[in-house]
Amino acid sequence: MASPRVLAIVLAGGEGKRLMPLTGDRAKPAVPFGGIYRLVDFVLSNLVNGGYLKIVVLTQYKNHSLDRHISRTWRMSTMLGNYVTPVPAQQRRGPHWFAGSADAIFQNLNLIDDEQPEHIIVFGADHIYRMDPRQMVAQHIESGLGVTVAAVRQPRSLADQFGVITADSSGTKIAQFQEKPTDAQGLPDSPDEIYASMGNYVFKTSTLVRAVTEDAMDPTSRHDLGGNIIPKLVAQGQAGVYDFSRNEVPGPPGREIAYWRDVGTLDAFYEAHMDLISANPAFNLYNREWPIYTLQDPWPPARFVGGTEGVTGHAVESMVSDGVQVAGSVERSVLSPGVVVGRNARVEGCVLLDGVRIGQDAVVRNAILDKNVVVPDGFQLGVHDKDADLKRVTITEDGIRVVAKGTTLELP
Ligand code: ADQ
Structure with missing residues (x-):
């Protein structure tokens, strides 16, 4: 038939x-x-x-x-x-x-x-x-x-x-x-x-x-x-x-x-992202029998940069796209192309969209940063209660910090 x-x-x-x-x-x-x-x-x-x-x-x-x-x-x-x-x-x-x-x-x-x-x-x-x-x-x-x-x-x-x-x-x-x-x-x-x-x-x-x-x-x-x-x-x-x-x-x-x-x-x-990076991912993007298609810009491979002092750039329990450069520490996070994590910076439990820049010594926890957000050197997000006073930052019911596209974070 x-x-x-x-x-x-x-x-x-x-x-x-x-x-x-x-x-x-x-x-x-x-x-x-x-x-x-x-x-x-x-x-x-x-x-x-x-x-x-x-x-x-x-x-x-x-x-x-x-x-x-x-x-x-x-x-x-x-x-x-x-x-x-x-x-x-x-x-x-x-x-x-x-x-x-x-x-x-x-x-x-x-x-x-x-x-x-x-x-x-x-x-x-x-x-x-x-x-x-x-x-x-x-x-x-x-x-x-x-x-x-x-x-x-x-x-x-x-x-x-x-x-x-x-x-x-x-x-x-x-x-x-x-x-x-x-x-x-x-x-x-x-x-x-x-x-x-x-x-x-x-x-x-x-x-x-x-x-x-x-x-x-x-x-x-x-x-x-x-x-x-x-x-x-x-x-x-x-x-x-x-x-x-x-x-x-x-x-x-x-x-x-x-x-x-x-x-x-x-x-x-946010939770759906965490499903991707758990030890036994609930959703397996690596299944080639049923691929999920998309189009990627031609970025070079991700690179991890060693420092002369402090941490060596690394990522664990994370997904790191092409074009990412990491000189700090990345844990339980999903990084889109072109993200830069500066020296000694710490990124934990984050979803970072294209082109996000995390400055040296900055700490970002449990956050979703939309495209091209800039976190200045030494800035801390997801660490203190005072994040509620930040402009262009939304805090969800579960306490996830969400920063709007293109924002350069500044202390209030
Ligand atoms: P909702 O998602 O709340 O519930 P709706 O806002 O109509 O319903 O969105 C359904 C889909 O249609 C989405 O993909 C949305 O992008 C799209 N959509 C909405 N308005 C549209 C429009 N005018 N033109 C084109 N696309 C449009 C629906 C069902 C529920 C069901 C949930 C499951 O009504 O019964 O349980 O989806 O998520």
Whole structure:
């Protein structure tokens, strides 16, 4: 049997308010992650590794660096009719930019019309994960349902950030769906967990087109897939659920455990980095059987400089990108290209984005420093309570210091 025609739509228009200041002038899917990637690279790698090579990426909010990244990184041969195309909001019909994710699709029905797919994958762009989407598409087709929603167990305390699913007795159909409830019940076998929608869907084309078209006529709708479209299809008995924990992705030495992380908050973003560098990384970026693709500028290899006095430049339990120069001490940290750590400086538990400079004898602990932040010689961050008085420094609930792009830290 010929494989079904599938179009993939990646929703990449989210604002990511809770990731401020990292989303100050870039869309959330363009936020750097893991040294050399951007968030959007994870969903696109999953789709491309799964063989889905017709992909439109709907962008909207502060889309400049996102569009540039996608165009540069994800250029594919169009000879076989394959593409990854960023579609910025302003090209769409009507005088207004789109409202929610359902409206974004409604405004782009022409792309669906051009391609005439039988099924449409609609995936978010904000998550760190590895997933073979073919297994979800196969279940969706076999079920004959209008939509299938991918789901994963999450702590019940996070229920108000997710669509919460109750499966029927078969485990594959959705009996109830509540978008971001404040009073979610835990699972019967695990009261502290809920079954959360991953914001990844596979639709029958006719179901999606009808649903977003009807929704567009409804003045009371927020035009949101999770808030409006999915609950309606659940009520019509048209929604299935795909259990992400069953997803198998190849990789040495056998199969990888299903890893999925929503990095919607600064603390989650930080924790996901720590997952990369733990002794047995929960998420293995080194799996060549299911690579995560990106584009790197041609930096020289990282170098570690010996000092005549004090410490010799070194990094332990860390990931260090090309173009990094370290003359101090780096522990439990992820360093993007072009970071410089000065003599005798100490960097511990940090995520340093491109071009950050840490001065001599400086100490930086438990911090996320956005691009080109400069920490002057001898400065201490993450050491004292008085960091709260610093300009352009955000302190998260977990006490992580986050410094906005381009800031040169100064004492108050
Ligand atoms: P949220 O992430 O809160 O919840 P939303 O803000 O709509 O929902 O973002 C979903 C995806 O769509 C993101 O990738 C975002 O970048 C993108 N997006 C949002 N508005 C867009 C627009 N107008 N145009 C293009 N892209 C847009 C959703 C679901 C929940 C589910 C969580 C999982 O609603 O049910 O549990 O995702 O994280």
